[in-house]
Amino acid sequence: MVTLHDRKFISADSDKCVGCQICEYACSFSHEKVFNAVKSRIRVVRARQIKNIAVTCRKCQEPACVAACPRDALSQSLETGNIIIDKDQCNGCGWCIEACDYGAMMMHPETKTVYVCDLCQYKPDGPQCVKWCPEEALTVVTSDVLAQKARLSAIKKLFQDKDET
Numbered sequence: 184m185v186t187l188h189d190r191k192f193i194s195a196d197s198d199k200c201v202g203c204q205i206c207e208y209a210c211s212f213s214h215e216k217v218f219n220a221v222k223s224r225i226r227v228v229r230a231r232q233i234k235n236i237a238v239t240c241r242k243c244q245e246p247a248c249v250a251a252c253p254r255d256a257l258s259q260s261l262e263t264g265n266i267i268i269d270k271d272q273c274n275g276c277g278w279c280i281e282a283c284d285y286g287a288m289m290m291h292p293e294t295k296t297v298y299v300c301d302l303c304q305y306k307p308d309g310p311q312c313v314k315w316c317p318e319e320a321l322t323v324v325t326s327d328v329l330a331q332k333a334r335l336s337a338i339k340k341l342f343q344d345k346d347e348t
Contacts, residue, residue, distance in 0.1 A: 190264035191302060191323050193225065193310060194332075195237040199320035202227050202235035206312035206321060213303060213311040221292055224300040225312045228286075237312070237321060239300040240266060240287040248299075251282035257297075265304060270296045 207223035215222045225239040242264030249257045249266065256272035257279055259265070266288075275295040280288040291298050302323065303310045313321045324332075 189325060190242040191325055192242045192264075193237070193239045193300065193302070193313060194322050194324045194329055196320045196322075197234050197236040199318045200227070200235040200237060201318055201320075202229055203317065205315050205317060206237050209311040209315035210300075210303075213306060224289070224298060226286065226289070238286050239312075241285050242266075243284075247282040247284060248279035248288050251278040253278060263302070263304065265301045266299045268297055268299070270294070273297055 204220055204227050206225050207220040207227060208218045210223040210225050211217055211219045211221075214224065220226075225237050227235055227237050229235050242259075246257075246259055246266060249259055252273075253276065254272045254274060256269045256274075258267045258269075260267055273296040275290060275297070277290060277297075279297055280290060282288075288297050288299050290296070300310075308314060310321075310323060313323055
């Protein structure tokens, strides 16, 4: 069984992301065989017209999306942390979409069932969004690695603030 600290997910560096959406197109082509950002399992979000960040599933330890599903259509893999969707059980109510703190759950425009990032689990060369990101803004990380990056960033900011005074 994989612990929360071992679960891998995609992290985006907003300082590198230029909002090109290539990650969305790589994902949709990889999963749906079409270049259609609406069918992507990763989304580029723009904030204040100058910051971009790609958002995808964080493989939560106690996923709110799974808990919110009234039809038990969602479960979580103990091995990978991936959210598993039983498309026969999903009626497209969208409760999981509302429950997700990260905005990672999406409704498929044609099947009207939810879908979410699976880290390209069946692709031998891994997540296609990471592979094709021209700015190398996306990486596959664990929560421990992300926490370490946050600590280093906070320390760097402290030193920058001290130098400015």
